[in-house]
Amino acid sequence: MPPDPSTITVAAIDPAQWQAYKHLCLRMLREEPQAFGSSVEIEEAMTDTIWQARVSNPLAYALGASVPDGNLVGMMVCVTTNRPKQRHIGTVASAYVAPEYRHQHLGARLLDGIIAYGQALKLHKLNLSVVVDQQAAVALYTSRGFATYGTEPAALCVDGKYYTEWHMAKLLTP
């Protein structure tokens, strides 16, 4: 039985949590391969040094949902760039809540935190790409004002099956 959602903390993932982050990323890719561009086989081969660097990357702000024992049960990342022509854009990535913790507004709390981060950075907009079959994710993004600006057939190919993605954006400033 999942704990009371009010006991789950949503906060920036601390670099000291890199092992919990690695564990959740690999679980996410193993259990929902059709929802993400990366592959568990590639990420399982990454060294611990790379995992540690990922949670310390200032251009990849990672929010985590932690249960009272410190374990991570959800996450969402906002990727930014120093490239002058694109530093007004944040890209939402790695949106995931462990199945046993879903429907408790953790996804919404994580996305609200990412939007607040983008607003604090004065980003102009947030972009993301989502496989159209991921109905919960599409509903979550739509509920927070993301709108589809493009459709990409066959954006992913997983086990020989093609998946269509919607590219969505939310303006943070006029």
Ligand SMILES: CC(C)(COP(=O)(O)OP(=O)(O)OC[C@H]1O[C@@H](n2cnc3c(N)ncnc32)[C@H](O)[C@@H]1OP(=O)(O)O)[C@@H](O)C(=O)NCCC(=O)NCCS
């Ligand atoms: C998308 C995901 C992160 C949502 O996590 P969650 O914690 O269950 O979401 P929430 O409880 O915060 O729900 C927020 C909103 O999403 C929608 N939603 C959630 N689950 C849904 C479902 N199964 N079907 C339809 N809408 C759903 C609802 O609009 C909900 O708003 P409500 O509470 O007013 O009904 C989670 O389902 C997940 O990890 N999915 C698999 C990975 C994935 O698809 N990631 C996206 C990659 S782009």
